[in-house]
Amino acid sequence: MQVRPIGQPYPATEKGNGVAEFRIRFDGVSKYYGQQCVVDKLRLDIEKGEFVSLLGPSGSGKTTLLMMLAGFETATEGQILVDGYRVNDVPSHKRDMGVVFQNYALFPHMSVGANVAFPLQMRGISKAEIAGRVKTALDMVQLGALSERKPSQLSGGQQQRVALARALVFEPRVVLMDEPLGALDKNLREQMQLDIRALHQRLGLTIVFVTHDQGEALTMSDRIAVFNKGKIEQIGTPRQVYDEPATRFVAEFIGETNLIAGTVEVVEATSVTIRMNGGNIVRVAGTDGLAAGQAVSVSLRPERLSLTQVSGTDASLPGNTISATVTDCVYQGDHLRVQLTGAGDASYIVRLDRRSAEPQRGAQVTAFFSPEDCKVIAS
């Protein structure tokens, strides 16, 4: 589909030639509220058809970034490009982006059908065509039977789907969603996650999805941009941000992790040896430009640790070993959560399979893990 360009060609010398590889590009975008920097010289490229989640703690500037993209806020500096065109000065009603708001923002005085027809009416599309497209859009979210209802007569999940249909019906070049599932209960939220994901794949939509629920981001996204204080700490596939957190913040924010401080002892060809605080020596795969003597943290996911009742180091165990004492053990349905205290009062969380034997409190155990299952973070 040939999309009509919006905004001015960028850079100004370059013609709008449609060769932009990226659908959206944030080029050094900052936003200041007074002296407060909310978004800080941010760079981010989003490809056509990509599902990108913006994940971060409250107040990290996710909504602000989305609002700048939608045109409700102006960037203090930097360029926002859509299909290679600068859109900073394009008013929001000309940006052609579908926005799904956190609390849906349905028009309460219009029926469901009228809500979905609204963007089409604004585009001067003929009545007959509108009727057809509204029906298709509502069928897509399985609400075809409810088009005469008012939004107030729908459940939260249904309203959510109307908002989705309304944002998609005019085939926008980008769909922006600001925590659209925040108000739904767990089951409905998971159902909607799958629905949105399926729609994304079927329609080839470009979606920017804001959330502070890491599970949601991991389930839905092609790529996750982890936000912290107006900056992107890391951007990558769910697997990358989970398995190879680039910073301490990412490691802690996404999933649960054991972060143990230490110093690099030896750098070898494919691995490094680290002396952890408390004396344990561990080998970690990958060198990542580390140098001997450097202070680092090791991120150890709780589910990557295994336990054995045998105490002391045992040469027969693969990889790294840590001796520790069990301080707590909780059955959590799908897993056992064991808390350990090791040398130098370092504490570890271990996640065991639910069928494992429950270790006794106070028992001496050894935790072991392979060099590939941990990640060194420069600190």
Added chain:
Amino acid sequence: MSGKSFLQKSGPLLLVAPLFLFICLFFIWPLGSVLTQSVSDNAVARLLPETAKVASSWDGQSAPAEGLQAAFVTDLRAATDEQAVGDMVRRLNSAQSGFRTLMSKTLKAVQDKPEGPIDLVALDRKWSQPQYWKAITDALSPTTDRYLLAAVDLMRNDAGEIISQPPKQTINVAIFGRTFWISATVTIFCVLLGYPYALLITVATGWKKQALLAAVLLPLWTSLLVRTAAWFILLQEQGLINSALMDLNIIADPLALIFNRTGVIIAMTHVSLPMMVLPIYSVLLTIPKNLMPAAASLGAHPLRAFVRVLLPLSFGGIAAGSLLVFMSAIGYYITPALIGGAGDQMISSFIAFHAQNSGNWGMASALGIVLLVVTIILYAVYERLATQRERSA
């Protein structure tokens, strides 16, 4: 049942009793008495009890019988309250011209001859004409619709049919028209000024919001008379507005702003504005903040978004504000009196005139009733529209 449970049941009722009594005493009772005043007509019947007794025997066509005349004379002799007699004469004269001279002649004769029958026809030829007697017997009825009819420029002819009054006497309909016209104009100006202002308060934050709100509320805490007096000063030929405009060389001669319709509408609009701004503001507050951004993201130009989204959602506030402004505007008295010319006086002034200057309580009440009925009809229409919208929402 024990006494305690009775107390428990009637406790809440007792709490509302003071308010209930207050409403009865200061609202329902006066309203009832106004209603009664507008249809009651005992200025004549009060003084002529004997005449009333024999009046039914007269056929209304021929010259009256001796009995009726005798009863009339008896009643006149018994009537000592001069003011009441004056009221009666005025009332009779308004039904049949010529009664004033006839009665003063008759009353004098009655005074001169305190005993025995008086030959009224010999006293004045008019007493032989049935229409004078008809005026008396008609006026004996304790209720009348003449005030209500007169309030809308109608009257009954001799045959009792309702006809419009002779053109020279029609004034009330024109004044009602003027009243509604001024009120409607003021309401429209209030909407045009009040809506954007309410919108501004909604989007403003911090001290600006407080200042904007205070600018609406402050006049509400000031007496109406003071506000009108302020406009009286501002609108003068050498007042602040004219001198400012002339100093700025925008106009060469002072604008005529006072003692005319312009001034009345300016002052009334200002005085009524809070009643428009506050209901609209309260409705705007309830509209979610993200609807306008949502409309924009869906491709609506701000103006279209306003017409399609914000305006329909705030319609309730506009309707409530308009109703308040219009209803209070039709009752305005001080502002047109101080700032208007002779052609800008509204119905209240005429009600006051009838009540205070001419002592015609019946007429004053009837005009008041017409005003009340119009207000009630307007309110009913508003309620109807409001419930319809509610049902469809």
